Amino acid sequence: MKNQSLWWEICEESLSVESVSKYLFDSRAGGVDIFVGITREWTHDKHTKMLSYDCYVPMALKEMKALLDDAVERWPVVKACILHRTGLVPSAHPSVIIGVATPHRKDAFEACRFLIDQLKIRVPIWKKETYADGSEEWVDPTGKHSPPLQP
Amino acid sequence: MKNQSLWWEICEESLSVESVSKYLFDSRAGGVDIFVGITREWTHDKHTKMLSYDCYVPMALKEMKALLDDAVERWPVVKACILHRTGLVPSAHPSVIIGVATPHRKDAFEACRFLIDQLKIRVPIWKKETYADGSEEWVDPTGKHSPPLQP
């Protein structure tokens, strides 16, 4: 979903930083921060071949929009977006792109950081590692390594 | 100049976020932060038509490389880059792109922020506003609005 200042989407195809920057580059902005989460191949001694994502799509979209609305209230956002991929994401490919354009850079950094941190707490998307040896594992399913959760 | 983990450049042509992300997406990284400075059209009541940049090119390249080396010492940088455009930059176009790829996102945000903040203190590049009424003005030539400077 996309309007003049916010864009949020769950995609099955690969994500394009190019189209995100095209959307964000706005003459009212001076600073644009873009965060991209990509599939990391190595975590300590574990070799990830790919990630796959499960998603409660309609709720994830609602939560993404709510996060963007929060950011708009807290920072002078000119444009912002959250795009998340589902399904299989091979190594070094983007699974999430978050971008914020604001008049000054400090706000872009802060809002972008806020959005990715909150996404990882609130948005119903789950990541499964497929390791090089063929084994699979959902990431931290009991939230031991996550910040405390509140409804 | 570009090697396997660092890329720094002063360009006269337009900067491409696409080529930056292509460079940064590395299977050893999980988080990539990209900052883009673009020409903002309005600052309070002043209407900017374009920016133009003067640059002490060889020293700017040395300083950029020094900043990247600093970042590598302070964060687990997989890849990082600083690209700056010179000459005329029309409204909504990028003048600088800074990108950092690290295993985890926190470091990417911190290092990226560090690089742009330091660039604005150390790298010998100067910005001139050309306003819609045709008048021109170097930005803050006495550093009144900048952080304190040290050699």
Next chain:
Amino acid sequence: MITFKILLFSILKEKVGQDTIELKVASSLTGEQLLDKLSSDYDSIHSFRSVIRLAVNESYVHESIELTNGDEVALITPVSGG
């Protein structure tokens, strides 16, 4: 009769072996009562009981919520997007 559709994702979907549970109960109940019931019916839900957040009709809610007929209930284990 009150009917709910309960959605499962990620590890719960895998462990329970289905992505939806249809539940019919005789009388109205709270989120907490629903989770207790599912915990006693499904071992795998039981083992995640303490970390499940409840969403009703696509919004997070407290377990104290009174569920109504036709609600779409989702059991949200800790998320890990990004």
Next chain:
Amino acid sequence: MITFKILLFSILKEKVGQDTIELKVASSLTGEQLLDKLSSDYDSIHSFRSVIRLAVNESYVHESIELTNGDEVALITPVSGG
């Protein structure tokens, strides 16, 4: 005779009307003495004297530096890249 090339950028280049000053002096001098001399020769350098940082051979240096023959000296007014 000692010769320096002094590079000017942005507002200094504009005000002085040239991007390089060639300077020959009889004896060795420090960065501070050079800046004092340029300040007395050029009003526009004088007016930025307090905010100029000195770079010699493409590196920032303290004004106490002893300049040597052939040094490339740059007068760096507050930068504004990005």
